[in-house]
Amino acid sequence: MNKEKIRVIVEEMIRNSLQKSKLVPIAASNRHIHLSPEHVERLFGRGYELTKLKDLSQPKQFAAKETVTLIGPKGKIQNVRILGPARGSTQVEVSLFDGYTLGVKPPIRNSGDINGSEPITILGPRGQITIKEGLICAARHIHMHTSDGETFGVHDGDLVQVKVDGVRGVIFSNVLIRVSPKYKLEMHIDLDEANAAGITNGKLGEIIAVESRKQVGGE
CATH class of the missing domain: 2.40.40.20 (Barwin-like endoglucanases)
Structure with missing residues (x-):
């Protein structure tokens, strides 16, 4: 066997x-980010694809080698892990304490429920984006x-x-x-x-x- x-x-x-x-x-679950295909390219370059670092417990989900920096009104958090594969909308999941560090108040939401959630700036090696909503504390x-x-x-x-x-x-x-x-x-x-x-x-x-x-x- x-x-x-x-x-x-x-x-x-x-x-x-x-x-x-x-x-x-x-x-x-530590702080992490799910990126849309469009935002992967804007942060890492045209045609870029995430590189698997290791599989996660949930089937077909993985931690990517790539990380980004979150920038808020009062502070920033570096080396935030990207989870793959890319999904439809960008979603950033942090703890409430992380929110204090960044200077934001992430609402406690179920994954995918990002309407009216907090904005955040995301910095990658090839670009920077600011999303109007998408930062949450996962329920x-x-x-x-x-x-x-x-x-x-x-x-x-x-x-x-x-x-x-x-x-x-x-x-x-x-x-x-x-x-x-x-x-x-x-x-x-x-x-x-x-x-x-x-x-x-x-x-x-x-x-x-x-x-x-x-x-x-x-x-």
């Missing part, structure tokens, strides 16, 4: 175990494969509570469930939240309640 088959079997065993106990692995959420959603008894768009044990144990409210056959089970929080609760990547949280259920199929 080759290493790839062993990895798949082990991951399946872990996932089955987590599903039975409603446990979810947690990852702390805490859980990626789930469709099979995970069925086992956990939740739907895409539900809000749940997640309990994390430890010296600085905490219960996270308003955690958005995102279900897709393209996703892998993982909860994402930002560094502010992780540091406050003493959470490191791989820490397990337990879904203990559904706060708000999305209306699905007339339910």
Whole structure:
């Protein structure tokens, strides 16, 4: 049996175990940026394509070798990692503390909900752009494969509570469930939240309640 088959079997065993106990692995997400194809070219040059540094936990997503600098009214943050592949609209995700550094107030939003969000200037090696909206603090959420959603008894768009044990144990409210056959089970929080609760990547949280259920199929 080759290493790839062993990895798949082990991951399946872990996932089955987590599903039975409603446990979810947690990852702390550092500041990063998603760029549109147009903005990739404006920052790095015509015809430029992002270079993969490493794969991320979610399938077909990767951290690029390229970084940019964010420039706000009061300060700047260098070496902000670009995540690929390029997407339709540019979106910058920072923590609330990063907002203080930059001198802006990023709204807490679900990914993709950038209407009316904060502007920011982005500096690359070949150019600079200022977007009128797109800077947010990403709301805490859980990626789930469709099979995970069925086992956990939740739907895409539900809000749940997640309990994390430890010296600085905490219960996270308003955690958005995102279900897709393209996703892998993982909860994402930002560094502010992780540091406050003493959470490191791989820490397990337990879904203990559904706060708000999305209306699905007339339910």
